[in-house]
Amino acid sequence: MGSPVIEVVHLAKSYGSTRAVADVSLTVAEGEIFGILGPNGAGKTTTVECLSGLRSPDSGSVRVLGIDPLRDPAAVRQVLGVQLQESRLPGKLRVLEALRLYAAFYPEPADPEELLGLLGLTDRRDTSYRDLSGGQKQRLSIALALVGRPRVAILDELTTGLDPQARRETWGLIERVRDSGVTVLLVTHFMDEAERLCDRLVVIDRGQVVAQGSPAELTGDDGEQRTFRMRLPAGSLPGTGLLTALPEVTVAHEVDDLLEVTGTATVLPAVIIALHDRGIVPDEVRTVSRSLEDAFVALVARNPQEETQR
Numbered sequence: 601m602g603s604p605v606i607e608v609v610h611l612a613k614s615y616g617s618t619r620a621v622a623d624v625s626l627t628v629a630e631g632e633i634f635g636i637l638g639p640n641g642a643g644k645t646t647t648v649e650c651l652s653g654l655r656s657p658d659s660g661s662v663r664v665l666g667i668d669p670l671r672d673p674a675a676v677r678q679v680l681g682v683q684l685q686e687s688r689l690p691g692k693l694r695v696l697e698a699l700r701l702y703a704a705f706y707p708e709p710a711d712p713e714e715l716l717g718l719l720g721l722t723d724r725r726d727t728s729y730r731d732l733s734g735g736q737k738q739r740l741s742i743a744l745a746l747v748g749r750p751r752v753a754i755l756d757e758l759t760t761g762l763d764p765q766a767r768r769e770t771w772g773l774i775e776r777v778r779d780s781g782v783t784v785l786l787v788t789h790f791m792d793e794a795e796r797l798c799d800r801l802v803v804i805d806r807g808q809v810v811a812q813g814s815p816a817e818l819t820g821d822d823g824e825q826r827t828f829r830m831r832l833p834a835g836s837l838p839g840t841g842l843l844t845a846l847p848e849v850t851v852a853h854e855v856d857d858l859l860e861v862t863g864t865a866t867v868l869p870a871v872i873i874a875l876h877d878r879g880i881v882p883d884e885v886r887t888v889s890r891s892l893e894d895a896f897v898a899l900v901a902r903n904p905q906e907e908t909q910r
């Protein structure tokens with residue numbers, strides 16, 4: 601892992617009596633796409649607003665490439681590009697004009713025409729902001745976040761409101777941005793987006809980090825453990841005892857008319873061979889994988905009583 605580009609240590613921030621961020625720590629390495637995932641109101645936006653110097657933490661510290669955004673906001677603006685939720689521009693402003701306007705704030709901005717090419721907006725260069733589609737507005741807001749040639753880009757709720765095709769195109773674009781050497785901090789509440797894009801992520805709930813790791817680590821799909829279900833020919837059910845006796849099997853139980861087996865990475869061949877030795881060939885075998893959504897729901901599942909006390 602490279603040197604840390606973003607460091608958040610025990611961040612806390614309240615708005616009056618609302619504790620938006622209770623205790624968040626995270627480290628983003630150079631060249632990563634790092635996700636902050638969490639339900640509405642979890643404290644994601646507040647965390648990135650502290651990173652971009654828009655809010656002052658009550659306690660804890662935030663650093664971007666070693667810079668404290670509150671003490672040195674000008675230095676942070678030179679290295680950090682921020683696309684916040686719902687960026688609004690004057691309706692009449694044209695795409696290329698907007699980029700040139702933002703470029704004027706930086707000593708060595710990116711070439712606006714090149715950025716338009718990267719973001720697939722070249723044919724919209726003279727279109728007014730109000731005439732852009734939702735996806736095009738979103739792409740322009742990403743271009744505006746990148747125009748200062750930042751080393752780090754914060755993208756907040758990047759694909760909210762986009763249709764499936766525009767979302768996929770935006771994902772491809774984020775990968776290209778990362779490949780061009782920009783470290784990306786992505787705020788999202790879409791599990792599929794985090795699973796597809798992020799190298800690592802934290803899950804935040806009620807202002808606290810409740811899990812962190814790669815999507816594979818969070819879903820338990822990291823090669824350590826496997827689960828599959830199989831249907832055996834009628835009358836051949838050997839009993840789960842036969843399976844749990846195998847060293848590769850940790851759990852075997854019946855789910856409806858299927859047998860679900862969990863174990864080590866080699867559990868599937870071990871079970872198939874053991875059954876074969878008894879002359880049994882499954883009619884059907886299906887692997888089961890937990891999605892990040894399943895993991896997320898399990899992590900942030902709330903008990904209803906707690907919810908009403910919030």
Ligand SMILES: Nc1ncnc2c1ncn2[C@@H]1O[C@H](COP(=O)(O)OP(=O)(O)OP(=O)(O)O)[C@@H](O)[C@H]1O
Binds near residue numbers: 619640646789
């Ligand atoms: N300016 C503010 N004044 C008062 N309360 C605020 C303010 N901004 C956010 N909050 C509250 O702080 C909590 C965390 O909000 P925040 O916007 O950081 O969450 P989030 O995870 O980004 O949510 P979302 O996914 O809905 O954008 C919420 O309870 C929210 O209502």
